[in-house]
Amino acid sequence: MAPIKKSLQLLNPYRQAARTPPPSRGVSQGVSEKTFRLAGGENVSYSWTKSMLSWQRTSYHFQPDHNWMNDPNGPLYYKEWYHFFYQYNPDSAVWGNISWGHAVSKDLIHWFYLPFAMVPDHWYDISGVWTGSATFLPDGQIVMIYTGDTVDIVQFWFPHPGIGIKDFRDPTTAWLSPDGDKWRFAIGSKVNKTGISLVYETVDFKSYDMLDGYLHEVPGTGMWECVDFYPVSTKEVNGLDTSVNGPGIKHVLKASLDDDKNDYYALGTYDQFENKWVPDDPKLDVGIGLRYDYGRYYASKTFYDQNKQRRILWGWVKETDSEYDDILKGWASVQSIPRTVVFDRKTGSNLLQWPVIEVEELRSKSVEFDNVKLGPGSIAPLKVGSPSQLDIVASFEIDKDAFEGTVGANASYSCPTSGGAANRGKLGPFGIIVLADETLSEGTPIYFYVAKGANGKAETHFCADESRSSEAPDVSKVVYGSKVPVIDGEKYSVRSLVDHSIVESFAQGGRRVITSRIYPTNAINGAARVFLFNNATGVSVTASVKIWNMGSADIRQFPFNQS
Numbered sequence: 307m308a309p310i311k312k313s314l315q316l317l318n319p320y321r322q323a324a325r326t327p328p329p330s331r332g333v334s335q336g337v338s339e340k341t342f343r344l345a346g347g348e349n350v351s352y353s354w355t356k357s358m359l360s361w362q363r364t365s366y367h368f369q370p371d372h373n374w375m376n377d378p379n380g381p382l383y384y385k386e387w388y389h390f391f392y393q394y395n396p397d398s399a400v401w402g403n404i405s406w407g408h409a410v411s412k413d414l415i416h417w418f419y420l421p422f423a424m425v426p427d428h429w430y431d432i433s434g435v436w437t438g439s440a441t442f443l444p445d446g447q448i449v450m451i452y453t454g455d456t457v458d459i460v461q462f463w464f465p466h467p468g469i470g471i472k473d474f475r476d477p478t479t480a481w482l483s484p485d486g487d488k489w490r491f492a493i494g495s496k497v498n499k500t501g502i503s504l505v506y507e508t509v510d511f512k513s514y515d516m517l518d519g520y521l522h523e524v525p526g527t528g529m530w531e532c533v534d535f536y537p538v539s540t541k542e543v544n545g546l547d548t549s550v551n552g553p554g555i556k557h558v559l560k561a562s563l564d565d566d567k568n569d570y571y572a573l574g575t576y577d578q579f580e581n582k583w584v585p586d587d588p589k590l591d592v593g594i595g596l597r598y599d600y601g602r603y604y605a606s607k608t609f610y611d612q613n614k615q616r617r618i619l620w621g622w623v624k625e626t627d628s629e630y631d632d633i634l635k636g637w638a639s640v641q642s643i644p645r646t647v648v649f650d651r652k653t654g655s656n657l658l659q660w661p662v663i664e665v666e667e668l669r670s671k672s673v674e675f676d677n678v679k680l681g682p683g684s685i686a687p688l689k690v691g692s693p694s695q696l697d698i699v700a701s702f703e704i705d706k707d708a709f710e711g712t713v714g715a716n717a718s719y720s721c722p723t724s725g726g727a728a729n730r731g732k733l734g735p736f737g738i739i740v741l742a743d744e745t746l747s748e749g750t751p752i753y754f755y756v757a758k759g760a761n762g763k764a765e766t767h768f769c770a771d772e773s774r775s776s777e778a779p780d781v782s783k784v785v786y787g788s789k790v791p792v793i794d795g796e797k798y799s800v801r802s803l804v805d806h807s808i809v810e811s812f813a814q815g816g817r818r819v820i821t822s823r824i825y826p827t828n829a830i831n832g833a834a835r836v837f838l839f840n841n842a843t844g845v846s847v848t849a850s851v852k853i854w855n856m857g858s859a860d861i862r863q864f865p866f867n868q869s
């Protein structure tokens with residue numbers, strides 16, 4: 307851990323003065339902006355105390371001991387260990403000098419840090435060892451293909467007419483060609499404003515042929531980073547190895563959009579003979595349809611866990627405070643809790659993401675609140691042990707008669723633009739408030755809002771409102787969210803993993819996910835509280851909640867010096 311005291315002393319002289327915005331990081335080198343930029347107000351500082359900053363560090367999410375981390379790289383399971391690599395700056399809490407950090411775990415929760423896996427030390431990666439993926443070969447060898455940043459800021463991939471020299475990156479895990487004699491992998495790119503994915507073929511991972519045409523393209527989506535491409539079973543709940551194709555299988559294509567810094571996926575069909583992927587629904591194509599996460603989540607990557615026959619998704623969750631604060635803390639970014647990914651057989655139109663079962667090892671004391679009646683405009687405090695580290699599972703039912711009798715309830719609702727949890731409608735919002743203080747001067751509502759048009763058709767929105775999450779002016783405070791399918795007979799359900807400055811919330815069994823970074827000034831340590839609320843004007847809501855205190859993960863250096 308960086309010596310916070312020393313940093314505070316160094317930085318305090320200018321912290322109270324007006325600040326200039328931090329420099330852009332990454333863009334001139336050809337990748338997406340790595341500095342979080344507030345829309346205005348960046349030069350307003352807040353006098354964070356040491357205790358506030360220490361509270362922000364997470365207790366059971368993976369993060370390095372100190373300094374900057376970004377994308378997950380080459381995750382895999384090998385010889386009874388999960389390996390995780392990550393974009394890492396060994397020198398500072400801002401993006402730069404990118405190397406591959408490396409950690410191993412038996413359970414995806416407790417980790418040992420290992421020495422760097424790769425540092426910039428060859429002509430083809432001397433300016434940075436950027437993102438890549440792992441492929442197992444039949445003889446047991448593992449191949450890591452990655453993007454190298456060279457001295458003249460040209461990527462490792464070979465120029466292609468119409469494509470900018472910096473616009474190739476982030477190879478996927480390879481899959482076998484139809485004859486099984488060649489490997490294929492995809493990379494992200496763009497032509498003008500059209501996001502594309504190219505596919506390369508290789509026999510030996512030494513020489514490569516680029517296949518004609520694109521795996522897929524979507525006009526207007528800009529540069530695609532960190533493309534991911536994998537099969538999901540429409541029949542079974544198990545995950546599939548990346549090379550599997552055939553009946554009962556759909557293929558997921560994911561791109562991280564450089565232009566808006568979000569991860570979009572779509573379900574579709576891969577014709578391996580034509581090497582083309584076609585979305586099931588062109589209206590939900592990559593970059594214009596579904597996102598893995600409607601909060602802060604980027605550069606994600608899956609791997610097939612042959613240990614438990616599941617596909618696991620990792621994603622980078624960046625800071626949404628200022629870069630000055632990251633330097634004070636001495637660290638920046640966390641990884642989401644790894645999530646299992648399966649096809650949603652109930653809707654047939656989306657994936658389900660769920661925290662890996664192993665995180666439940668950290669659950670300890672629990673409290674339950676059954677059938678809590680919440681009248682219109684009510685709020686109920688919940689007594690919980692340690693409100694900074696929680697696993698909350700909650701479900702809500704709306705009073706049936708009132709629901710059916712309500713029409714014309716704000717059919718044009720949208721989480722980001724409809725005024726957050728303070729905006730009362732007939733059928734919402736209702737949900738939980740986490741990381742709140744006693745007086746609710748700070749708090750983050752995670753909630754449902756049901757909108758119902760004049761035609762009686764209901765649509766449910768799942769949102770997270772950061773607008774009152776912190777009294778500090780220099781952190782992000784947006785309202786995240788999206789519509790979420792709720793099938794007849796289902797309750798409104800949410801699971802939230804609270805771990806200090808990160809809250810990951812999963813609605814309807816993982817149909818929609820929102821990850822927030824939250825930096826309260828009052829609602830920390832013993833002052834943090836959890837509430838249930840119903841801010842609807844027209845209906846009562848009945849809530850049932852179970853909340854576990856979560857222990858801390860053991861994340862430390864590998865004990866090389868012990869026998």
Ligand code: DQQ
Nearest residue numbers: 337393436437453531605
């Ligand atoms: N991060 C890496 C790139 C990738 C970007 C550089 C996405 O390979 O495109 O750190 O965050």
